[in-house]
């Protein structure tokens with residue numbers, strides 16, 4: 001099979017298209033013919049070698065979120081069959097590139113995957129797992145006992161956009177920041193107030209709950225109310241302890257029932273996602289360059 005591996009740490013040119021032996025599904029695994037794999041900030045971080053736990057020595061396979069078709073089934077797999085369209089999250093924090101999505105074939109644990117609902121494009125489905133599961137988990141971590149005002153940063157992005165919708169559906173009032181010239185998309189999420197990127201996050205007064213999805217760090221710390229809750233997607237500075245802010249960093253985790261529900265919500269329009277552009281797998285380096293140029297309107301997706 002063809003795969004785009006990181007052969008040297010550093011710039012996008014370190015991504016190389018290579019021929020690898022076809023993986024064979026072990027017990028509990030299925031073989032997936034990948035139709036779409038999402039490009040995430042975590043892939044770029046792995047490529048440059050700046051990830052929690054330290055750099056992974058090349059060569060390794062990037063890629064968390066895959067959608068495709070089951071083409072073979074290992075022993076002891078129930079509930080998934082050959083021909084089924086599935087989407088899922090490779091837990092890259094565990095595989096650290098020994099298994100990754102930038103490939104034509106992936107031997108994936110059946111537990112990582114859920115069926116794609118009829119009518120949902122695999123390219124769109126591939127934008128869902130990592131970001132939606134992170135958003136879900138962040139809100140769970142916040143553990144807000146009753147509807148409150150939640151400030152979400154970067155709702156123009158994957159995690160922030162999913163979190164904003166999920167928070168609205170949970171009954172919260174959502175104020176959300178958008179990147180420059182992307183306020184319309186964030187407004188279309190149905191949030192109560194759209195905050196332009198250049199505006200003061202604290203302008204509406206201290207927020208009882210802040211999800212710093214970007215994360216922006218200091219402006220989010222300034223916006224959270226004393227005694228409130230602040231969750232970020234990466235570590236940020238600690239809040240002054242005298243302010244009694246409950247502060248946490250979300251870490252995605254595999255959750256098949258939650259993934260199934262989240263993918264279903266995208267299929268029926270309760271959650272919104274968007275694809276900025278697709279690239280052939282052979283142009284993975286080009287896709288990384290496009291990602292690093294910034295100001296995307298949605299996700300980049302590789303097509304093997």
Ligand SMILES: NC(=O)c1ccc[n+]([C@@H]2O[C@H](COP(=O)([O-])OP(=O)(O)OC[C@H]3O[C@@H](n4cnc5c(N)ncnc54)[C@H](OP(=O)(O)O)[C@@H]3O)[C@@H](O)[C@H]2O)c1
Nearest residue numbers: 041134154156157158159178179197233250251252295296
């Ligand atoms: N801890 C975990 O388990 C976990 C899981 C998934 C993701 N993450 C992290 O979460 C973060 C978001 O990931 P993502 O996939 O959602 O990224 P994304 O889709 O690129 O979204 C980020 C969004 O924030 C916008 N933005 C950047 N700076 C901003 C600012 N100052 N004010 C308002 N908006 C701003 C970006 O716009 P521009 O592109 O125009 O700058 C983009 O629209 C990343 O740091 C990622 O590594 C963590």
